[in-house]
Amino acid sequence: MEMRLMRLWLAVRCFFKALFHADFANQCLLLLNGTPATPDPVAVAPASAPTLLKSPRNxxxxxxxxxxxxxxxxxxxxxxxxxxxxxxxxxxxxxxxxxxxxxxxxxxxxxxxxxxxxxxxxxxxxxxxxxxxxxTGDVSRExxxxxxxxxxxxxxxxxxxxxxxxxxxxxxxxxxxxxxxx
Structure with missing residues (x-):
């Protein structure tokens, strides 16, 4: 039952936000049509630390x-x-x-x-x-x-x-x- 209330509350919030914000309404329309509201983020490799070439010799x-x-x-x-x-x-x-x-x-x-x-x-x-x-010696003291x-x-x-x-x-x-x- 709690999930239904959350969805109902979400629907009410989305209704009013779409009513007063055109950008949000357009994003909702794209989602309802099955198109993602924002393009998938391009996977950016995390900046790696410069690799230090380890010498083969210790x-x-x-x-x-x-x-x-x-x-x-x-x-x-x-x-x-x-x-x-x-x-x-x-x-x-x-x-x-x-x-x-x-x-x-x-x-x-x-x-x-x-x-x-x-x-x-x-x-x-x-x-x-x-x-x-x-x-060394008597180390029992402080x-x-x-x-x-x-x-x-x-x-x-x-x-x-x-x-x-x-x-x-x-x-x-x-x-x-x-x-x-x-």
Whole structure:
């Protein structure tokens, strides 16, 4: 019964609106003749966000390749150290570590999270970000905390990885095989 009342009310409203509004009357006439009052809207594809072309190479591989190319990092990590003395390993590691540090400085410009000497007493504020502080010891209390700095942490001030321009076939190659000819 309620649906009948709604239709009756709609008919009364349409009658008076058609009586006083010519445009509405014309639209009603088109509907009664089976023609849509307004043309079907043209389907417009939603504006898509610009697609970023994803490199076939993961950024971690690009970083590892830079560490290998500039510091021979993968070589020293994968080298069997059994046949070398501690002095030989230390001498080789010194060069690799120095060159790895140069790569990290260029790519990330690392700096300490806290500018205090290790062993200093530091304050951890209430509402601290857990990504910035790793608390050890008695953590049952509520912040703010005071504690001894065990490690100052590291944070990148930039991330400027080299752009890889190779093909998909070489996406997982960290260092190409070197072949001397002639």
């Amino acid at each position: 950024d971690a591989i690009t970083l590892l390749a830079a560490l290998q190319r500039e510091a021979r990092f993968v070589d020293i990590v994968n080298e069997s150290l059994d046949g070398y003395s501690d002095a030989q390993i230390g001498a080789a590691a010194r060069d690799v570590l120095r060159d790895c540090g140069k790569v990290l400085a260029r790519v990330f410009a690392l700096r300490p999270v806290l500018e205090h000497a290790e062993g200093a007493t530091v304050q951890v504020p209430a509402g601290y970000e857990s990504e910035c502080y790793r608390l 912040p703010p905390f005071a504690g001894k700095l065990m490690h100052a942490g590291w944070q990148a001030t930039k991330c400027d990885l080299p752009t890889w321009t190779g093909s998909g076939k070489g996406a997982l190659v960290v260092a190409p095989a070197e072949v001397q000819l002639g």
